[in-house]
Amino acid sequence: MADAIRTEALTKYFGQVVALETLNLSVGPGEVYGFLGPNGSGKTTTIRILLDLVRATSGRALVDGLDCRTASVEIRRRIGYLPAEMPLYREMTGAGYLDFLAALESRPVDFSYRRKLLSRFDVSDVDLRRRLDRLSHGMKRKFGIIQALMGRPSLLILDEPTSGLDPLMIEAFAETVHELKTEGRTTIFLSSHVLSEVERLCDRVGIIRRGQLVRETSIADLRRDTPRRLRVFFDGPAPRPPASLAGAVRRSDARHWDLEWSGPLGTALDAMRGLPVSDIEIEPFKLEDYVLKIYSGTEGARD
Amino acid sequence: MILPALLGRSLARHSALVIAVAALLSAFQILDIVVAYNLQAKGVYGQFASLVPAFIQEAMGGVLVGSFSGAIALGFAHPLVMLSLSSVAIYLASEPAGEVEDGLVDLVVARPVPRSLIVTRSALVFIVGSAAIVAAMFVTSRVTVRWLSPATASALPALRLAWVAANLLAIVWCLGAAALALASHVRERTRAAGTVAIVAVFLYLLQFGAAAWTPLRPFARVSPFHYYEPMRTLLGSMSPVKDIAGLLGATAVLLGVSAVLYSKRDL
Numbered sequence: 126m127a128d129a130i131r132t133e134a135l136t137k138y139f140g141q142v143v144a145l146e147t148l149n150l151s152v153g154p155g156e157v158y159g160f161l162g163p164n165g166s167g168k169t170t171t172i173r174i175l176l177d178l179v180r181a182t183s184g185r186a187l188v189d190g191l192d193c194r195t196a197s198v199e200i201r202r203r204i205g206y207l208p209a210e211m212p213l214y215r216e217m218t219g220a221g222y223l224d225f226l227a228a229l230e231s232r233p234v235d236f237s238y239r240r241k242l243l244s245r246f247d248v249s250d251v252d253l254r255r256r257l258d259r260l261s262h263g264m265k266r267k268f269g270i271i272q273a274l275m276g277r278p279s280l281l282i283l284d285e286p287t288s289g290l291d292p293l294m295i296e297a298f299a300e301t302v303h304e305l306k307t308e309g310r311t312t313i314f315l316s317s318h319v320l321s322e323v324e325r326l327c328d329r330v331g332i333i334r335r336g337q338l339v340r341e342t343s344i345a346d347l348r349r350d351t352p353r354r355l356r357v358f359f360d361g362p363a364p365r366p367p368a369s370l371a372g373a374v375r376r377s378d379a380r381h382w383d384l385e386w387s388g389p390l391g392t393a394l395d396a397m398r399g400l401p402v403s404d405i406e407i408e409p410f411k412l413e414d415y416v417l418k419i420y421s422g423t424e425g426a427r428d
Numbered sequence: 429m430i431l432p433a434l435l436g437r438s439l440a441r442h443s444a445l446v447i448a449v450a451a452l453l454s455a456f457q458i459l460d461i462v463v464a465y466n467l468q469a470k471g472v473y474g475q476f477a478s479l480v481p482a483f484i485q486e487a488m489g490g491v492l493v494g495s496f497s498g499a500i501a502l503g504f505a506h507p508l509v510m511l512s513l514s515s516v517a518i519y520l521a522s523e524p525a526g527e528v529e530d531g532l533v534d535l536v537v538a539r540p541v542p543r544s545l546i547v548t549r550s551a552l553v554f555i556v557g558s559a560a561i562v563a564a565m566f567v568t569s570r571v572t573v574r575w576l577s578p579a580t581a582s583a584l585p586a587l588r589l590a591w592v593a594a595n596l597l598a599i600v601w602c603l604g605a606a607a608l609a610l611a612s613h614v615r616e617r618t619r620a621a622g623t624v625a626i627v628a629v630f631l632y633l634l635q636f637g638a639a640a641w642t643p644l645r646p647f648a649r650v651s652p653f654h655y656y657e658p659m660r661t662l663l664g665s666m667s668p669v670k671d672i673a674g675l676l677g678a679t680a681v682l683l684g685v686s687a688v689l690y691s692k693r694d695l
Contacts, residue, residue: 228433
């Protein structure tokens with residue numbers, strides 16, 4: 126089965142500015158893929174090439190095995206898209222906006238599903254009748270999410286989906302993603318700066334910096350491979366670390382050690398057996414720490 | 429379903445502008461004909477005509493200011509009428525650049541909407557919008573003339589005034605198509621509409637200047653306003669078919685250019 130998304134040496138220049146440089150990435154069908162990167166790293170350009178809004182300088186992008194350039198209309202039949210900056214026809218009502226965008230779909234929109242989404246995102250009939258320019262930023266965002274989802278696309282491209290949403294609506298969004306993930310019919314390509322959200326929702330992440338993919342990995346692998354920080358407290362003076370832990374101890378104090386441990390935690394705990402340990406603090410895995418290192422360039426680029 | 433939806437949205441966005449300009453230019457027809465009727469009733473046309481230099485009359489498409497028929501033609505040849513109508517068509521046609529500027533194109537073209545439909549939509553909007561305004565001007569002019577001077581209305585068949593209106597529309601469409609071509613390439617609406625509007629004023633002045641200064645005449649052929657002689661058309665002394673065909677041909681070429689440019693651009 127063809128990848129839901131595949132880019133091959135995708136390159137885009139805007140004049141002298143390099144937006145993408147030989148970007149190769151692949152997203153499997155049904156996968157939830159987090160596309161991360163600092164501002165200006167090329168995320169939105171990649172998305173816009175997938176939608177054939179901009180044209181690649183070289184290389185190619187494929188959706189379901191179809192070329193985004195030559196089969197763009199067919200590809201866009203399959204895509205639901207939420208842009209980061211929500212463009213609105215200011216004078217339209219919310220209902221008019223959704224109806225207009227539904228009329229541009231190639232297949233009829235399932236209105237019962239649309240009603241379900243409206244209810245889930247707490248959009249009332251009054252909100253539907255109000256002009257879009259009189260709605261709050263969060264409410265506009267809800268309309269954006271609903272318009273992307275309402276056509277039940279097989280590929281969802283979401284650029285900063287939860288920006289401006291309140292915690293309840295972020296939860297409603299997460300619930301929707303989980304539902305789609307369970308159904309397994311929808312691939313989700315999600316670009317976000319909210320790393321806790323990416324960590325929670327995504328199966329895999331790709332990190333792009335200066336137009337190049339610097340890391341592509343699964344969240345499970347990251348959890349396994351990323352060094353964990355532990356603080357071990359002792360009853361009485363801290364003993365000398367055993368040989369198996371010595372390399373991991375970053376700091377040793379009178380009553381505790383600070384460890385940075387890679388690999389299964391059980392091995393570290395086994396090594397502490399017999400020591401007068403009174404407590405252990407384990408810092409939870411945070412995608413943020415890892416990603417920030419890559420953004421700042423302190424983590425080496427790997428494939 | 430897609431084209432009607434795009435068309436409906438764009439017409440809804442611009443309907444207030446089209447209605448306002450249609451009302452304004454229709455009111456101008458009434459005012460023009462009422463003034464002409466009063467001048468005729470007082471018998472002062474002769475004096476009035478002698479005050480207007482011949483080159484100005486020629487520059488305004490051979491409009492004979494000193495006659496009631498001339499006044500009717502003036503309603504379709506006055507610089508204010510021609511330039512406001514052209515401005516509306518230019519503005520309507522520049523919508524694709526505005527959609528890129530506002531990001532609205534991201535929502536529309538991210539759906540299965542062929543790019544050619546965006547150009548088709550904008551072409552139809554400026555064609556229908558300007559035609560609606562000219563139709564309102566035509567109806568108002570005919571009704572006012574019939575009301576004030578039934579004899580003049582009988583002497584000037586509606587078909588001749590329709591040819592004048594069609595010729596004016598052909599000029600406006602040509603300028604609209606030029607605006608659409610530029611809007612298919614640039615990212616700002618004001619840049620597309622502003623540039624073509626300035627060029628339109630220049631082309632109008634070129635035609636106007638050529639009437640007064642012979643060396644300019646060969647250059648005036650590039651101006652669409654050169655292909656418009658409302659008074660001679662109204663009096664039945666010439667057929668504007670060739671001029672209209674030429675202007676429509678130029679419009680078709682510019683629409684083709686628009687489609688090609690839009691299909692190749694980054695949005």
